[in-house]
Amino acid sequence: MSWAVSPSGQVSCESCPIRHRAVCARCEADEFAQLESMKFYRTYEAGQTILFGGDPLEFVASVVSGVAMATRTLEDGRTQMVGLLLPSDFIGRPGRKFAPFTVSAATDVRLCCFRSKPFANLIEATPHIAQRLLEMTLDELDAAREWMLLLGRKTAREKIASFLAIIARRYAALAQSAEVGVNGVHLPAPQKLSFDLPLTRESMSDYLGLTIETVSRQISALKRDGVIALEGNRHVSVPNLDRLLAEAGDDSEDVLHDSAAE
Amino acid sequence: MSWAVSPSGQVSCESCPIRHRAVCARCEADEFAQLESMKFYRTYEAGQTILFGGDPLEFVASVVSGVAMATRTLEDGRTQMVGLLLPSDFIGRPGRKFAPFTVSAATDVRLCCFRSKPFANLIEATPHIAQRLLEMTLDELDAAREWMLLLGRKTAREKIASFLAIIARRYAALAQSAEVGVNGVHLPAPQKLSFDLPLTRESMSDYLGLTIETVSRQISALKRDGVIALEGNRHVSVPNLDRLLAEAGDDSEDVLHDSAAE
DNA sequence: TCGTGTAATTGACGCAGATCAATTCAGGAA
DNA sequence: TTCCTGAATTGATCTGCGTCAATTACACGA
Numbered sequence: 070m071s072w073a074v075s076p077s078g079q080v081s082c083e084s085c086p087i088r089h090r091a092v093c094a095r096c097e098a099d100e101f102a103q104l105e106s107m108k109f110y111r112t113y114e115a116g117q118t119i120l121f122g123g124d125p126l127e128f129v130a131s132v133v134s135g136v137a138m139a140t141r142t143l144e145d146g147r148t149q150m151v152g153l154l155l156p157s158d159f160i161g162r163p164g165r166k167f168a169p170f171t172v173s174a175a176t177d178v179r180l181c182c183f184r185s186k187p188f189a190n191l192i193e194a195t196p197h198i199a200q201r202l203l204e205m206t207l208d209e210l211d212a213a214r215e216w217m218l219l220l221g222r223k224t225a226r227e228k229i230a231s232f233l234a235i236i237a238r239r240y241a242a243l244a245q246s247a248e249v250g251v252n253g254v255h256l257p258a259p260q261k262l263s264f265d266l267p268l269t270r271e272s273m274s275d276y277l278g279l280t281i282e283t284v285s286r287q288i289s290a291l292k293r294d295g296v297i298a299l300e301g302n303r304h305v306s307v308p309n310l311d312r313l314l315a316e317a318g319d320d321s322e323d324v325l326h327d328s329a330a331e
Numbered sequence: 332m333s334w335a336v337s338p339s340g341q342v343s344c345e346s347c348p349i350r351h352r353a354v355c356a357r358c359e360a361d362e363f364a365q366l367e368s369m370k371f372y373r374t375y376e377a378g379q380t381i382l383f384g385g386d387p388l389e390f391v392a393s394v395v396s397g398v399a400m401a402t403r404t405l406e407d408g409r410t411q412m413v414g415l416l417l418p419s420d421f422i423g424r425p426g427r428k429f430a431p432f433t434v435s436a437a438t439d440v441r442l443c444c445f446r447s448k449p450f451a452n453l454i455e456a457t458p459h460i461a462q463r464l465l466e467m468t469l470d471e472l473d474a475a476r477e478w479m480l481l482l483g484r485k486t487a488r489e490k491i492a493s494f495l496a497i498i499a500r501r502y503a504a505l506a507q508s509a510e511v512g513v514n515g516v517h518l519p520a521p522q523k524l525s526f527d528l529p530l531t532r533e534s535m536s537d538y539l540g541l542t543i544e545t546v547s548r549q550i551s552a553l554k555r556d557g558v559i560a561l562e563g564n565r566h567v568s569v570p571n572l573d574r575l576l577a578e579a580g581d582d583s584e585d586v587l588h589d590s591a592a593e
Numbered sequence: 594t595c596g597t598g599t600a601a602t603t604g605a606c607g608c609a610g611a612t613c614a615a616t617t618c619a620g621g622a623a
Numbered sequence: 624t625t626c627c628t629g630a631a632t633t634g635a636t637c638t639g640c641g642t643c644a645a646t647t648a649c650a651c652g653a
Contacts, residue, residue, distance in 0.1 A: 075576045143478045144582045149483040151476035162469055169473060196458055206472060207424050211431060213475035214413035218484035221411040221540025223338045225640065270601060278483025280641055284601055302601065302649070320406045487610065532631060545610055547632055564619070565633065 090157035091131045092205065095197040103191060107183050113174040120126035122171040127162030128182045136267040139170045140275060150275040155239055159205055163189040175268050220278045223318055228277040229287040230316035233297065233305060240264050263306035335382060347593040352419035353393045354403040354467060365453060369445050376434040382434040390444045391423030397440035398529040401432045414539040417501055421467055425451040431452060437530050482540045485580060491549040492578035502526050524570035
């Protein structure tokens with residue numbers, strides 16, 4: 070099994086960077102105290118497997134920092150990423166006993182963990198956690214549907230452009246809610262932004278349903294065409310976000326800016 | 332807008348075919364009475380649009396009978412199905428104001444509808460509905476992840492075989508829970524089954540991220556190879572389910588038989 | 594600073610599935 | 624039954640992405 074990395078220093082929930090976005094976001098003081106007493110941290114290095122598909126699920130967790138990947142694999146080794154887990158995202162399902170996919174660390178990752186059983190009990194008792202979990206699950210389902218459109222119908226170039234737009238947007242949201250730079254993201258001005266890719270080319274190919282070579286070629290093509298610029302392999306800057314969005318081929322960025330708030 | 336079809340006879344929840352699977356499955360008598368007083372039915376003919384993407388969402392609904400499709404479309408018309416809605420499946424999201432995708436009827440469809448606002452209020456008040464909705468949403472997310480693996484990494488032949496397996500399995504589950512034949516499904520013996528396809532070839536191509544021609548060719552190939560037999564265009568029989576599952580290429584049907592029950 | 598191993602790029606070529614174009618088939622109306 | 628119309632099949636050809644195979648670039652430790 071896999072919970073193999075040294076735990077490290079506890080952090081107070083008060084100062085937790087994902088306090089207002091994670092599954093605990095809506096908790097009242099008493100619920101919060103319960104969670105705080107149950108929680109423990111795990112850290113993983115880039116490349117480590119956090120959880121093998123099919124393994125018994127003894128924990129659920131929130132991603133505190135770093136990026137993790139959920140992947141599914143066919144018999145012959147073809148693999149598809151089915152979830153990209155950024156800070157505040159939740160891993161696990163109350164009541165589920167076995168992992169339906171493999172989870173691994175794309176960068177160094179810190180998780181805030183809870184034992185499955187007590188967490189499931191807590192959910193029964195505290196509607197605020199269940200409510201927030203429903204909200205997050207519905208958001209994830211929206212993202213999955215957009216991802217399906219990408220996988221089924223977009224060209225390789227559109228896939229790359231879409232991926233870059235997704236990363237830029239999600240990091241921008243994180244940076245905004247934390248009000249600090251995260252993972253090397255900077256937002257100097259609206260319309261010009263730059264960020265580090267959290268994934269290798271191989272992981273990008275697993276995300277997009279492409280080969281590593283096609284990913285590389287299309288990134289080169291977007292660079293050649295001036296849609297993006299690269300510093301090193303990982304750092305991307307986007308001189309014109311609208312141009313990138315146009316390359317992504319979506320009919321408009323409407324739809325997903327509809328908030329779930331009542 | 333779109334709620335354009337004649338309502339028809341009310342049905343008591345007691346005798347509702349989706350009573351034990353839909354969003355109302357876990358309700359107590361009093362919650363149930365509230366739902367019953369709020370509900371109203373809508374029916375749609377095969378091919379009708381139920382809801383256009385971007386339209387204001389005034390209702391949520393459960394599919395009572397028939398099959399509906401959620402689809403997203405790119406500017407140039409490329410279309411991807413992002414949800415296949417069978418009886419008991421839920422349409423809508425509490426708090427969402429606009430439809431993030433188009434919903435249309437693949438067969439004649441009957442919906443059990445609730446106005447959004449009162450339904451959202453009810454959810455706040457009754458944890459059993461929210462719990463059930465969370466469970467259903469998590470199931471849908473599992474299905475979306477399997478679908479992503481299919482779209483990103485499976486060959487055309489594997490996609491067709493997977494689709495047939497999914498339809499067979501979901502209908503089998505429905506038939507089981509209703510204990511009656513549904514939509515022409517029969518289960519004469521374990522290992523030999525037959526059913527009607529609820530989708531046209533075009534809808535199948537939208538589901539699978541293929542063209543209609545490729546769908547047709549691969550169905551012909553599976554028939555030629557004896558994996559399936561056809562009567563007419565819609566009725567499929569599967570002489571050997573294991574053979575079909577092997578063609579679908581999944582590493583095993585493990586994973587998804589893990590129940591969400593505690 | 595220099596190696597060294599892994600990640601990424603680039604090129605040549607092949608093929609699965611898309612596209613374009615006829616037929617053929619199925620099922621409902623008269 | 625026969626006609627008629629949209630759905631489905633089948634064939635010929637094209638092409639975007641995958642596959643195979645070298646380089647080349649980069650990050651990291653000595």
